[in-house]
Amino acid sequence: MNSTRIEALLERYYEGETTLAEERMLRDYFATATVPPELEHHRSMFAGFKAAHEEGIRDEGFFDKLEQALVVSEPAPRVIAWSPAPRRTLVPMGIAAGALLLAGLLFSIYRDMNDRRFATPGFDTEIAYADVTEALFMVSGNLNNGLRHVERISMVDKAITNLSLLTKFYQYQTVVINPDDRLGESINP
Numbered sequence: 001m002n003s004t005r006i007e008a009l010l011e012r013y014y015e016g017e018t019t020l021a022e023e024r025m026l027r028d029y030f031a032t033a034t035v036p037p038e039l040e041h042h043r044s045m046f047a048g049f050k051a052a053h054e055e056g057i058r059d060e061g062f063f064d065k066l067e068q069a070l071v072v073s074e075p076a077p078r079v080i081a082w083s084p085a086p087r088r089t090l091v092p093m094g095i096a097a098g099a100l101l102l103a104g105l106l107f108s109i110y111r112d113m114n115d116r117r118f119a120t121p122g123f124d125t126e127i128a129y130a131d132v133t134e135a136l137f138m139v140s141g142n143l144n145n146g147l148r149h150v151e152r153i154s155m156v157d158k159a160i161t162n163l164s165l166l167t168k169f170y171q172y173q174t175v176v177i178n179p180d181d182r183l184g185e186s187i188n189p
Contacts, residue, residue, distance in 0.1 A: 003036050010042065 012018045030046035
């Protein structure tokens with residue numbers, strides 16, 4: 001086979017346009033002893049292909065592994081890990097946020113009271129003070145009422161815990177106090 005035909009086949013081979021028969025011709029051509037010097041650098045590649053083709057694929061799951069390796073998967077979304085260090089800062093930040101909210105509320109009330117005092121004639125600060133204390137007592141009373149309900153729930157929880165201890169006692173009572181009763185061989189009728 002002439003070298004111009006081989007060069008044309010090589011060009012088509014590198015473009016991926018050759019058939020299996022043409023690739024077999026290239027493998028066989030480079031396996032012969034007479035290869036022109038300008039094509040000598042292709043010899044080792046085609047010799048490796050020929051050796052691999054003659055050896056065959058021994059691994060039966062090769063094509064499955066190859067297909068899995070070639071499958072392009074989407075990158076996993078980045079997950080931001082929650083480390084324990086920010087937890088230590090959450091409590092002081094919560095306290096600071098609460099204090100800031102309280103300061104803003106007090107400033108707003110103070111400003112509103114000053115605006116009313118100057119805007120309305122006859123504003124009485126004692127009446128305002130009495131209204132605020134009445135509102136705070138009402139909030140305090142409702143909070144105490146709610147806490148009493150929570151205490152009742154905790155008492156029920158404590159009773160359930162004691163009941164579970166009684167149940168455990170009943171389970172072991174037949175073994176410790178009257179072992180014959182466990183087998184149904186008690187002497188008492």
